[in-house]
Amino acid sequence: MMRALGFLSIMIFVALSACENYDMDMADQVSFKVQESPRLQAPVGSVTVHQERVDYADVDGVTLENLFPKNEQTLATGKKLYGIYCLPCHAADGTTSGMPVADKMDPRPADLLSEAVTSLTEGEIFHRIVEGFGIMPAYKRDLSDEEAWYVTEHVMKLQKRD
Numbered sequence: 001m002m003r004a005l006g007f008l009s010i011m012i013f014v015a016l017s018a019c020e021n022y023d024m025d026m027a028d029q030v031s032f033k034v035q036e037s038p039r040l041q042a043p044v045g046s047v048t049v050h051q052e053r054v055d056y057a058d059v060d061g062v063t064l065e066n067l068f069p070k071n072e073q074t075l076a077t078g079k080k081l082y083g084i085y086c087l088p089c090h091a092a093d094g095t096t097s098g099m100p101v102a103d104k105m106d107p108r109p110a111d112l113l114s115e116a117v118t119s120l121t122e123g124e125i126f127h128r129i130v131e132g133f134g135i136m137p138a139y140k141r142d143l144s145d146e147e148a149w150y151v152t153e154h155v156m157k158l159q160k161r162d
């Protein structure tokens, strides 16, 4: 009997001391409901997954440079994208010869091998692609920055400036 009582009192002691460590930290934590301020800021260096775009409208193309790697793969991607997005108006070799659509446009699409275009910097060509130029449409909704640089690379290659 005494033994059982002794055991019981030990159990009660254990149970009580467990209670002693019970606190309300989890319940009382500083937390916020969804959309409640203050909102959490994205950690420094985090990369957007929602394709937020840089607006180049007021940027001078001359100041832009391609920071993406250049290799066989990116050149091949640039060539492919040129075939999809530019070929309707600019010929595969960069000129406008033999392009039925080009003949119907006024002004005609620029000959990408002409002095006017070969004298543009890489950044200016990129800018023409993303923001458009004159009656040429802007491609910022179709091409990511990265892709537009790949197309730029391809144009530079057609101009033998790569």
Ligand code: HEC
Pocket (backbone or CB within 6 Å): 082, 085, 086, 087, 088, 089, 090, 105, 107, 108, 109, 110, 112, 116, 117, 120, 125, 128, 129, 133, 134, 135, 136, 137, 139, 151, 152, 155
């Ligand atoms: C719908 C036809 C069309 C498509 C598609 C098109 N362009 Fe053009 N592009 C033009 C026209 C037209 C001009 C001349 C615009 C002007 O002088 O007003 C031009 C001009 C240019 C110029 C010269 C700009 C300058 O400063 O003289 C470049 C570079 C160029 N296009 C590159 C491209 C690239 C790269 C693509 C594909 C991403 C593309 N274009 C797609 C019609 C097109």
